[in-house]
Amino acid sequence: MVRVFSGIQPSGDLQLGNYLGALRRFAREQDDADSIFCIVDLHAITVPQDPVELRARTIQTANLYLASGIDPERATLFVQSHVAAHTELAWLMECTASFGELSRMTQFKEKSDRRDFVSGALFTYPALMAADILLYDTHRVPVGDDQRQHLELTRDVAMRFNSRYGDTFVVPEAAIPKAAARVMDLQTPTNKMSKSADSPQGTVSMLDEPKAIEKKFKRAVTDNDAEVHYDPETKPGVSNLLSILGACTDRDPEVVAGDYTQYGPLKADAAAAVIELLAPVQARFAELAADPDATAELLAISAERAREMAAPVLTRAHEAIGLLPRR
Ligand code: AQP
Secondary structure: EEEEEEEOOOOOOOOHHHHHHHHHHHHHHHHEEEEEEEOHHHHHHHOOOOOOHHHHHHHHHHHHHHHOOOOOOEEEEEHHHHHOOOHHHHHHHHHHOOHHHOOOOOHHHHHHHOOOOOOOHHHHHHHHHHHHOOOOOEEEEEEOOOHHHHHHHHHHHHHHHHHHHHHOOOEEEEEEOOOOOOOHHHHHHHOOOOOOOOOOOOOOEOOOOHHHHHHHHOOOOOOOOOOOOOOOOOHHHHHHHHHHHHHHOOOOOHHHHHOOOOOHHHHHHHHHHHHHHHHHHHHHHHEEEEEOOHHHHHHHHHHHHHHHHHHHHOOOOOHHHOOOOOO
């Protein structure tokens, strides 16, 4: 059976891009494959996090997976730091990825540019991500377009390891969605919507109240030519609204554009579609949030399952590279 792996960082309140580009697809596709979903807390700490908030957000992120429809009976849902094999394999990946490759990662350049303190781990982040994926003999990795470059690196590292030490890892494929592969910020539509960006009016949180969502769409940046058509290059703001509305209603943005001649109704309909889409997720989230212990228990059961899956792959990699077997 095809094995799928993907992760989300508990680095802030999950936003609409995380839902459309990741969570909604995970839930829709969970029966097509043996699915493994991870809350990648070790990735989140590559930039400083408040410890109390990080713990709370880890449970919150798990609850958002569950509220989005991930069924822990059918999929494995666990916290990255609960499976030590991730950091163990990450070291082997760091030894296999080159400094030049890591230096070319655009996410590192973007994130390091906006900080005073840049950790070494922010630079080696893609090596840990490669470990996350390769540890489970993953075939397919559903991610948003922003992760395409990291996925390419994972494939390159897997192939290099295999050619140096013999067939060890399955080489995974990225699965980038057609719709909403890159949801953009409502205020700066040339930037990706991001949970940790400092753009409260441009970011729609998955837990925003309907009134807040309406307000954010109403104030969304468009342009002055008052024409509705889909062209992300010349009309990034309008195209983003069309993409969001299209993704919410399962239509192509070009087709959606045909329904509008003015920006006002487009903004109102995009807001209404997002509110309708998120309402059942928010309702289920409220139920789950009332019992954090139940979620923690479920994560513990899944982590045990993940440890069992990861152990033989880590041993295979250790043996291939020539580490003395553990007795
Ligand atoms: N704007 C987006 N549009 C479509 N997909 C997106 N994803 C993130 N933003 C968008 C997808 O969500 C999954 C989880 O992402 P992540 O938490 O690992 O980190 P990220 O990609 O860096 O997302 P953020 O929200 O921008 O987090 P921060 O601000 O902490 O860096 C991935 O599949 C991603 O593609």
